[in-house]
Amino acid sequence: MRRVTVELAGHPYDIHIGAGLLDRLGEFVRPLRPSRLLIATDTRVGPLYAARARAALEGLAPVAVFELAGGETGKDLHAAEAVLEALFALNADRKSVLVALGGGVVGDVAGFAAAIFMRGIRFVQVPTTLLAQVDSSVGGKTGVNHPRGKNLIGAFHQPQAVVADTDTLRTLPARELSAGLAEVLKHGLLADAAYFEQTVRDLPRLRACDEQALTAAIARSCEIKAAIVARDERESGERALLNLGHTFGHAIEALTGFDRWLHGEAVGCGLCLAADLSRRLGLLEAAAVARIEAAVAAAGLPNRIEGLSRAAAVESMRGDKKAEAGEIRFIVLERIGRAIQRTVPSDALQATLAAGGYR
C-alpha cells in the first residue's frame, strides 16, 4: 500500500492506494465518527462493489446505498438533486459522511452534492476507475454538466480521504483503463520526464493490471497532481497546467456529442495536438512530438481523430470556461516534462488542426 498526502491549507488529506483496500474502508472512515453514511454509486459499479463497501462500513453508523443512473449523459443538476434527496431520506445531518463509490462521474456528482448539502458535509472518495484514481479524485473539483458544456456547475470541495483499491480496476473494460492512462502520460509530460519514460516502459504491465505497476503509477500521478493543487487550490495559475491536452480534448468531446469518445481518449488525442502546437510555436522538437504520439498509441488511445470541423472546434474552445473574454489560452510543452501556459496565434492553431485531420 502507498499513501500520498495532499497538503492543503487547513485541510490536508490522504490518498490510500493498493490492493484490497475496499474491504478495509472502515479503517479510513471510522476516524470521521460519522452520524450517518450514504454510499453514492451508480448502476454499473453498485452491483459489483456496493455490498462489500457497505459491509466494510457496517457498525460505524446507519448506512444507505444510492445508485445514480451511470454515465456522463446523466451527470446533470438533477442527478446531484437525487443524491441530496437520498441524504434527506437518510435523515443525514452535518456530521454525516458521503462515500462516493465509482468513477469520475459518481465522484463529481456526489462530491458536488456533499459540497452543497447543508453548505457542505464531509465525503470520502472511493474511485473505481483508473481515470478517477489518478485524476478526478484529487483536487477537490466537483460538479455537473450543463447543455452549454461540461462541469459548468460545481464547487471546490476537498474529500476527507481517497481510497483507491487497485483490485477494482480488474473489472474495468480495457478501453477505460487506457482512458486513465491518458492522464498518467499527461502527468509525466507536464512535470516529470523520467516518470513519462517509466510509464512508456510500463504500458504493457499497466494495461495487464499489474498491481505493482499500477500502485506506483497512481501514487506518482497523485503526487504530481497533489503538489500542483496544493500550490494553487482555486485554479488561479499553476493548476491550469493540468489542462494539458484538455482544451483540445473538451472540444473533441463537445463536437462528438460526449458519447463517441471517452474523456481519456479525447485527452490522449489532445496531448498529440498540444505537442504538435508546441512544435509549431518553436518549443518542442519533432522527435519529441513523434515520441508522444507513439506513447499515446501504445496506451491504446487514439492519437488522431479525423474529420471534425476546424471552425466548430475553435468555436467550442472559445466557449470553454477557461477562456476569458474570448481569448484562448493553451497549455503547451517546452519539453517533455515541462508545460507552460500560452496565448496562441490563430495561424499556428489552424495549422495544428489541419495537420491533425480536421476539415
Place this chain on the structure above:
Amino acid sequence: MRRVTVELAGHPYDIHIGAGLLDRLGEFVRPLRPSRLLIATDTRVGPLYAARARAALEGLAPVAVFELAGGETGKDLHAAEAVLEALFALNADRKSVLVALGGGVVGDVAGFAAAIFMRGIRFVQVPTTLLAQVDSSVGGKTGVNHPRGKNLIGAFHQPQAVVADTDTLRTLPARELSAGLAEVLKHGLLADAAYFEQTVRDLPRLRACDEQALTAAIARSCEIKAAIVARDERESGERALLNLGHTFGHAIEALTGFDRWLHGEAVGCGLCLAADLSRRLGLLEAAAVARIEAAVAAAGLPNRIEGLSRAAAVESMRGDKKAEAGEIRFIVLERIGRAIQRTVPSDALQATLAAGGYR
C-alpha cells in the same frame, strides 16, 4: 458613509454603508474589472431600483438584469437554476460578476448561484432591506430552501463587497423594517450591552428611517457579525452564537408554514423565548428578561406567539441542521451582552414553551 471591513483569511472585503450609495455602485464594482455583469433582483425590488443600478454600472461591461419571483416560497433550487440560466444566456465567464440587488432571499439565491457557476464567480451584495443589510449580506452564507427546512442546500461564498444604501429602506414596509431590528437587538444582546441599550433608545428614530441612526446601527451590527465570522468562517464554534433566538425562530416559521410570520418577527419572539430559557437555567435575571421583552415589543415585533404545538416545536428544533444526532443545543444569555452555547434539559425547554403560550 461608513465602511466596515470583514477580515477573512485570504479574502477580506468591505461593507459600505450610507445614503445614496446605489447611484455610486460603479465605484465599488469597477476595481473588479468584470467581463459581464448580471444584476439579479426580484419582482418587488427590480421595478424600484434595477434601472438605477444598471445606469450606475453602464460602461463597465455588458449588463443584464434578471428578476426572480419574490418571496421565501420561491427560494428553492429551481430559483438558483434560473439565475444560472441567466448567466449562461449572458455568456458569463469566470471573470463575470453577479450583483445581488434585493433582500435576503435575492442575496441567498443569487449568492448560491454565484458560488456554483463555473465553481464560483465573484458577486457583490446590494441589500435593500434592513435584515439583509445587518445580517444576511455579512458572513458568506448562501443557499436555498428544501421541503425539509430552510437553507438546507447552499454554500459558503463571500462577496467581493457589500453596498448598503440606507435610502432604499424608505420604500421598505414598516413591518419589514421591524423584522430587521430583531437582528439589531440580537447583536447587542449577544455581544455588546451598550449597543443594546443604544438601540433601545434609538428605536423611534430607527423606525422613522433616520439616516444617522440607521447608518450607525447597520455599521455596529456588521462589525459585531463580521468579527465573529472572521474568527469562525465555517461555523464550527463561536459563529453559532449568532443563532441566538433562531432555533426557536426557525421552529415558529416551520410550524406556521413560513408565510404567517416574517423571519425577523419569528426571531424577535425567539429572543424572548431564549431569554426565558436563560432565566430558567439560572443565568439571566428576571428583570433582564422583562427588558428584552419590552425592547422586542418597542421594535414593533411580537414578543409572544400563542397557540403553537409544543410537541411539534420540539420535533422541528430536533430536525434543525444545527442539531447533531438528535440533541438540541441552544444559544442562551449569561447576561445582556454575552451569549453562550448550551445543551438544555428537556424540562426547562418544556417550561419555557408552556410559559410562552405553546399548547
